[in-house]
Amino acid sequence: MDLSFSPEQEQLRAGARDWLASTLPFDRIASIADSEAGWAPESWQQVVDFGWLEPDLLSLIDLAIVFEETGRGLYPGPLLSTVSALPLLADKDRQAVAEGSLRVSVAWAANAPGLTLSPSGKLTGEARHIPDLELVELVVVPVAGGRWVSVDPKSPGVTATPRATTDRTRRRGDLVFDGADATDLDVDEATVRHAEMRYQVLLACESVGVAQRALEITRDYVSERQQFGKVIGTYQAISHRVADIYTRTELSRSLAYWSAVAVNSDSIDAEDSAHAAKAFAGDGAVLSLEEAIQAHGGIGFTWDHILHRFYKRARSNASAAGRASEHRAALADAIFG
């Protein structure tokens, strides 16, 4: 049993962290979030150069590190969307993704329950809550019979509706298909199940990074801010809250790493680990951000302060890929047999 990372993995983490720190300081994240575009397209080349989009280069454990860092850095862009789609894509699309010319998103089954594909390959129905819809050139959706197809959201027969989204660093949109051309992806049930678990794992890792950043921001603030003649971090009502953020984040991190290893090796506890990590880390980050805002007092409640951006990402992740209660229900089924 060895839960340490290799030197190469530590390097992967450092590279991500340094890049995000230098190109995406808080004021840049805020202005991107408040902009119409909602991302910085020029950042994609670096993502490509890092190799994060190469389907066979990075293991799920490596990706766990990447997303912990992009969560901590609140990277705005279709990165998780694209990476989450990779296992489902045709080879030529995977190639285009790796080269940087294609970005993808997924309408997961719960958000696209009634799609049908005609014998001539025409798609009908609705798909909702597609992350980064405006920023991608291809969307993957499920159709009746357990099949999956890919479709160009800008093609005829597709009506795209971007939605005002609370998390402006990961905006959602809906698609209505009315006889749109779609390409069958020929993926089996096991591949889809693995892709779903993988998405849960990476969401959990991102949430760990989001909570970690909130911990750091809060630590710094309460170590400086004074009231009643003392640094407020010396008041235990504040410091104990910070200790709870730390505790919750470390427990989340342990679950996230366990799930990355288990799902990566498709071990017998892979499904359980993904449920556990998604449920705990997802909801955990929301609670930690709420405590961080509270520890900041009035300024934590302002638009100008960066915390709400992290809070809204935490909220978004908690809702994606299943509510925590649904994951716990699945675990209870396994526990009670």
Add this chain to the structure above:
Amino acid sequence: MDLNDTPEEAAFRAELREWLETNLPAGWAEKDPLVGRMETDFSREWSKRLADAGYVGLTWPAEYGGGGKTPNFQAIYLQEIARADGPDHIGVIGLGMAGPTIIAWGTEEQKARYLRPLLSGEEVWCQGFSEPGSGSDLAGARTRAVLDGDEWVVNGQKVWSSWAHIADWCILVVRTDPDAAKHAGLSYLLVDMHSPGVDVRPLTQITGDPEFNEIFFTDVRVPKDSMLGKPGDGWKVAMTTLLHERGTLGFALTAKLEQALKRLVTTAKRQGRDTDPLVRDRIAALWIDLQALRYTNYRSLTALMKTGVPGPEGSIAKLHWSEAAQRLGNLAIELLGEEGQLDADGSMWNGYWTYQQLRSRGNTIEAGTSEILRNIIAERVVGLPNSR
């Protein structure tokens, strides 16, 4: 990153499982869970058997009777013994607190004298740290030791001392220099509990069990060479004690929680509440807590194995475990409904859950209150300024 046992670990685990199967009394796995404190005679005999088989003091130096192994083997031992519901060694204080402290601070003579009988369970240790006036604030200890010739003369009172009623030896924090600044005036003595002047009085816990004790010291004479370290080293030595089994204590706690959770599932089924979605949700949440603790322990152990220092995330183990244990006990009592208010043979498993739930109220107080642990996490791990 690898979650599997190495071949050596797997072999050790398999061998231990087999040993437990052979050496636990017949029908052990099927029996009702133990309620409350252990049977002392059985425990002594069991302790000797464990020690003879080489399963006690696994990480202690071989020259003092230990196994000379790395901490991962201790982690495996703790997991397997808990899964088998194996009885505790009678010397938990000795193994976890006194022994490691003597190894770190003792002279060769002290190590040669004390360690082997501790491992076999022949000699039992208790701890003399807390006093009525100083619990969390250990440095406030006022039990006095005054040098008289070749002996320290001890006067004072200690409290919350588990196993003092059967103990042969006591690790005792005393004040040897009342004029020195608080932490600096403390010393650490190894005291023979059979000495004249030592008076042990049991204290009853809310469970009804007299699991811990007061110890009164009246002119107790302790040989000079029974001190660990020098006069004034007491605080540093005590810190070694309190950081006992860093990196592996979490495994013992988590493994016991795993056993309790299995019993909780059985209880939910027995009560016909296993289809209630709210019950299922709470049990799944506890299961998640368990896994989170398990993998946090492994992360901390990984750091300990690689660097000699447990990872900082290990500091959360006791804190989170204790609160999860309380949630678990509370849910069990709730599942039992009115039956949860009965005890002894009128109650499920002879009052097992009554004992567990009431006992769990002490989990957030003993071995570092949750308040102190949060201070430590905030100040020493996260780096907030000191609150005091």
